[in-house]
Amino acid sequence: MAAIEARNLTKVFGAGEAAVQALKGVSLAVEPGELVALMGPSGSGKTTLLRAISLIDPPTSGCVSVAGQTACDGDLVRLDARRLRREKMGIIFQAYNLIPFLTAQENVALVLTLNGVPRREAMRRARHLLETMDLGHRAETHPATLSGGEQQRVAVARAVANTPAVILADEPTAALDTERGKAVMDLLRRLGREQQAAVVVVTHDERMLDGFDRIYRMTDGRLA
Amino acid sequence: MNLAIRDVRYHLGRFLLTALGVGLLLATVMAMGGIYRGMVEDALSIVRAPGADLWVVQKDTNGPFAESSRIPEDIYRVIRAVPGVRDASPIAFQSLQLRVGERPLRVQLIGFRPGGLGAPPAVAEGRPIVRGRYDLLIDRKSGVPLGTEIRIGRSTFTVVGLTEGIVSNSGDPAAFVALRDAQEIQFQKANEAIRNDRARLAASLEEAPALRDVPPEALGGIVQDTRLANAILVRLEAWADPGEVAARIERWNHYRAMTTAEQEDVLAKSVIDRARQQILLFRIILLAVSTVIIGLIIYTLTMEKTRDIATLKIIGAPDWKIGGLILQQALVLGLLGYGLGAALIGLAFEYFPRRVAIWPLDQAILLGIVLAICVLASLLGIRRALSVDPTTAMGGG
Numbered sequence: 001m002a003a004i005e006a007r008n009l010t011k012v013f014g015a016g017e018a019a020v021q022a023l024k025g026v027s028l029a030v031e032p033g034e035l036v037a038l039m040g041p042s043g044s045g046k047t048t049l050l051r052a053i054s055l056i057d058p059p060t061s062g063c064v065s066v067a068g069q070t071a072c073d074g075d076l077v078r079l080d081a082r083r084l085r086r087e088k089m090g091i092i093f094q095a096y097n098l099i100p101f102l103t104a105q106e107n108v109a110l111v112l113t114l115n116g117v118p119r120r121e122a123m124r125r126a127r128h129l130l131e132t133m134d135l136g137h138r139a140e141t142h143p144a145t146l147s148g149g150e151q152q153r154v155a156v157a158r159a160v161a162n163t164p165a166v167i168l169a170d171e172p173t174a175a176l177d178t179e180r181g182k183a184v185m186d187l188l189r190r191l192g193r194e195q196q197a198a199v200v201v202v203t204h205d206e207r208m209l210d211g212f213d214r215i216y217r218m219t220d221g222r223l224a
Numbered sequence: 225m226n227l228a229i230r231d232v233r234y235h236l237g238r239f240l241l242t243a244l245g246v247g248l249l250l251a252t253v254m255a256m257g258g259i260y261r262g263m264v265e266d267a268l269s270i271v272r273a274p275g276a277d278l279w280v281v282q283k284d285t286n287g288p289f290a291e292s293s294r295i296p297e298d299i300y301r302v303i304r305a306v307p308g309v310r311d312a313s314p315i316a317f318q319s320l321q322l323r324v325g326e327r328p329l330r331v332q333l334i335g336f337r338p339g340g341l342g343a344p345p346a347v348a349e350g351r352p353i354v355r356g357r358y359d360l361l362i363d364r365k366s367g368v369p370l371g372t373e374i375r376i377g378r379s380t381f382t383v384v385g386l387t388e389g390i391v392s393n394s395g396d397p398a399a400f401v402a403l404r405d406a407q408e409i410q411f412q413k414a415n416e417a418i419r420n421d422r423a424r425l426a427a428s429l430e431e432a433p434a435l436r437d438v439p440p441e442a443l444g445g446i447v448q449d450t451r452l453a454n455a456i457l458v459r460l461e462a463w464a465d466p467g468e469v470a471a472r473i474e475r476w477n478h479y480r481a482m483t484t485a486e487q488e489d490v491l492a493k494s495v496i497d498r499a500r501q502q503i504l505l506f507r508i509i510l511l512a513v514s515t516v517i518i519g520l521i522i523y524t525l526t527m528e529k530t531r532d533i534a535t536l537k538i539i540g541a542p543d544w545k546i547g548g549l550i551l552q553q554a555l556v557l558g559l560l561g562y563g564l565g566a567a568l569i570g571l572a573f574e575y576f577p578r579r580v581a582i583w584p585l586d587q588a589i590l591l592g593i594v595l596a597i598c599v600l601a602s603l604l605g606i607r608r609a610l611s612v613d614p615t616t617a618m619g620g621g
Contacts, residue, residue, distance in 0.1 A: 047618060056538055056614045086540020097535040097617050099227075101234035106225060111539055113225045122225075142234065158539070170618055 001068065002029040003165050003198030004053060009062035011048050011221075022048040023059065024221040030198040032165065035189055037209055038202045040218035046202040049218070050168050053200065054089060055081035067165035086114055090159030090197070092188070094171035096151040098143040104130060104154045105139040108161050115162055129157045133187065149180035153187060160191045167192055169201040173208050181208055227545070228552030231529075242521055243557055247564030249517065250594065253510045254569045255576070257586050260503045262579030267393035267491045270332065271484060274315065274342045277466055278458035279482045280473055286490045287482055288317040288454035289393065295479060297403070297453045306472055308464030313340030314453030316406040319396065322376060324368055331366065331399040332392035333376075335406020341457040344400055350385030357405055361385040363397035376401075377409045393496055395578040403453070411452055511593060518561075519601035522554045526605035533609050534617035547606045554602035558594045 011023040022045045030036050038046045051057035053064055055071065058081070063072040067088040071081075085091065090111075098107045105126045112122035130139045133153050143151055152172060159167055169188060173181030185201075185208050192199035201212070209215055217224040232239050271289070280303060282293040303312040316335035321328060336342030338353050344361060350370045353359045360381040362368050372383045381401065390398040401409075458481070460469060470481035482490070492500075526533070536546055566587065573580040 051615060051618065054538070056618070082537065082540050082542065084540075085538065089540075091538055093535070093618060097531070097538075099532050099535065101231040101532075102225075102227075106230065110225055114539070114541055114545070119225055 002065070003032045003034075003067060004028065004030040004200065005063075005065040005070075006049070006053055007063040007065075009049070009052050009059040009064070011045075011052055011057075012060045022221050023052065023062075025062070026221070026223050028053075028216070028223065030166075030200060032198055033193060033196040034214070035192055035199045035212045036201070037212040037215045038200060038218060039204060039206075039209075039215060041204065044218040045221040046204075046218050047170055048221075050170050050200065050202050053166075054085060054091060054168050056085075086111070087162070088165045090162065090164040090167040092152075092155050092159045092167070092169035092172045094174045096143070096148070096155045096175075098151055098154055098158070100143050103140045103142055104135060104146065104150075104157075107143070107154055108157045111158055111162050126157070126161060129161055130154070133157055147180075148176050149183065152176060152180075152184045156184060156187050156191065160195060160197070163195050164197055167197045167199045169199070171202055171204070173203065173205060178207060181205065185211075226552070227549045228556060231549070231553065232556055239557070240560070243560035244564055246514065246518060246521075246557060246561030247568060249510065249514050250561050250565030250590070251568040251572075253507055253514070254565055254582065254587070254590065255573070255580060256503050256507045256510065257590065258569065258573055258580035258582045259576070259578065260500055261581035261583055261586065262576075263393065263395075263496055263499060263503075264492055265581050266391045266395055266579050267496055268488050269390050270334075270392055270398060271487050271491060273345055273390050273398075274336075274457050275345065275459065276341055276457035276484055277460040277464075278470055278473070279484065279487050280312075280456040280458060280479050281454070281482060283478050283480050285480065287480075287487055288315075289487070290490050293454050294452050295454075295456065297407070297451045299479070300453075300456045303456055303458060303473060306469060308461050308469045309458055310461045310464075311341055311459045313337045313342055313457050314403060315342040315455050315457050316403060316410055316452075317454050318406065318410045319392070320376065320399075320409070322374055322399075324366075324372060324374055329366055329368070330396045331362065332396050333406060333409065334398055334400050335403040335410075335453075336400065337403045341459055344387040344390060344398070346387070347385040348388040350383070352385055353400065353402055356384075357402050358382065359384045359402065361387055361400040363387050363390055363399070365391060366397040366399070379405065379408070381405070391579070393491060407452060511597065514594075515597045515601050518554060518557060518598060519604050521557065522550060522602050522605040523608060525553060526550055526608050529609075530612050531617055533612045534614045537612065537614040538617050543610055546609050550605040550609050551599065551602045554598040554605070555595065558598035562591055562594045 006026060006028040009023050009026045010021065013020045013022055026049055038049065040046050052059040055064065061073050063070060066084060069084055102110060105123060108126035108129055109122040112125060113119055127139055130136050135150060135153055138146060138150055173184055176184060188199060189211050279287055281287040282295050285291050285293045287293055297314040300312040300314050303309055314337060318333045320333045321330050334342065343352065347361060348364060353361060358379055358381050360374065360383050362383055364386050368383055370383055370386060374381050392398065460466060466483045470483065473479055473481040533546055569582060573582060
């Protein structure tokens with residue numbers, strides 16, 4: 001069974017003459033342990049597709065199935081979507097989006113505590129995860145004093161901490177130089193394989209595409 | 225993991241400064257409450273100091289603290305004979321503006337019979353007035369040292385003792401003298417006024433042939449009667465019923481007998497009621513201002529965290545966790561502000577010119593109000609936080 005399955009997704013912003021169709025019947029399936037890249041120019045609908053799959057911004061029509069839970073035509077209420085994201089998904093942002101008032105370790109531990117892991121155990125696991133990413137020495141540092149590469153590695157750690165079935169990354173290397181960007185991609189690939197997670201990465205950087213199982217190109221709301 | 229505490233710790237300096245602002249506001253609320261309590265305590269101190277059970281005052285008046293009350297001094301002898309009365313003494317009250325050296329000093333002058341009721345409960349320094357005339361006891365608050373000589377009316381008084389904590393309802397220190405002295409100060413007329421009164425009376429007598437031969441010196445007692453008091457203090461036997469004794473005294477028709485509780489009521493409800501309402505209104509305004517300020521601070525703090533809240537929603541934080549962050553911050557702000565306010569008022573209340581009485585019960589009630597205000601003030605922030613669109617945390621493409 002596919003970890004992610006999107007069927008005939010459409011997304012319309014606005015109404016009437018001002019309506020813009022950002023997704024035009026997109027279908028996609030990603031198996032556990034599979035790494036998929038979504039390429040395309042700005043405005044092509046990559047991030048919209050990612051938002052639709054993660055139910056952050058549900059599609060106007062179509063069906064989304066994540067880790068066995070299916071929602072069609074936006075019938076999955078937001079609270080359930082949030083629970084689904086909390087329990088089954090790890091999400092990585094272009095701008096890292098670490099919580100500024102939490103340390104690196106606390107940022108990682110947060111997703112574990114949200115899933116009911118006791119605080120002490122969550123902190124221990126977060127520390128261990130950061131150490132495996134060579135960030136142990138930065139565990140008690142707040143994001144503001146971490147470099148961009150370090151922040152994105154912490155964001156990756158946060159996304160994988162709960163061993164999710166699905167990892168979604170939105171331009172994770174856009175704010176990094178090539179070397180740091182590749183390091184983050186390598187980490188994402190390695191952890192995706194290890195955890196048998198379905199990984200979908202939105203990127204427009206051709207240099208980051210090594211090692212992906214499939215590469216989709218999006219143009220005008222359609223997958224090529 | 226408590227997000228509110230971590231946010232507070234991360235922005236500690238800014239948060240403390242904000243809490244200090246809230247604290248100053250709450251300190252003002254506490255001070256206003258303390259001023260009100262102090263005003264009541266001051267007012268009641270002068271009623272309670274003599275330790276009387278009944279106050280006999282002029283008929284149809286509310287006693288010397290509310291209005292003018294004059295009764296003959298010697299009525300106390302008759303009152304002593306009423307069953308249930310253990311002791312009775314005349315007392316005189318008068319507000320006076322003295323001059324101590326070059327300094328003007330406003331006092332509440334109290335005249336009592338040495339050995340009778342109405343003496344201050346204790347003399348903190350010096351000696352009490354036993355029977356001497358032209359001796360004066362004054363409250364420490366006046367700043368007048370022992371041995372100071374003060375001119376009042378035609379006489380010079382010497383400060384022989386200092387009392388503590390007895391002031392009038394307007395905060396003026398109490399000064400005690402012998403009743404005879406107080407009567408002279410209050411009722412004795414100037415020589416010119418006495419001469420004028422005598423002449424007026426003599427002219428009137430001219431029209432009454434039967435009284436034409438009255439010698440002029442006999443008119444002295446008519447034109448100048450200083451044997452008056454403002455009230456008679458009455459102490460009852462333990463078994464006596466104050467209501468019954470008061471009713472018996474009032475049956476004479478010329479006097480009104482009030483219990484000390486009634487006298488306190490007159491002071492608390494009539495004399496200082498307007499000031500109380502004013503302070504209460506001011507406190508309500510300050511609390512409303514505090515609510516708005518805390519609400520705005522919390523709203524601003526929430527607005528600053530819009531992106532973080534969106535991120536929390538994306539990683540799956542439930543609404544109660546996000547709402548809890550806002551509510552807890554509001555409560556921490558309120559508690560910190562309350563603590564700082566209480567500390568400030570604790571350090572400063574002794575330096576206020578009038579008594580500021582901070583009651584633990586008042587403080588506890590205020591704490592409850594502050595917590596309620598924080599909950600109320602956080603609602604706007606919580607509403608804002610819950611309406612944050614999670615897509616705010618993501619880019620487009």
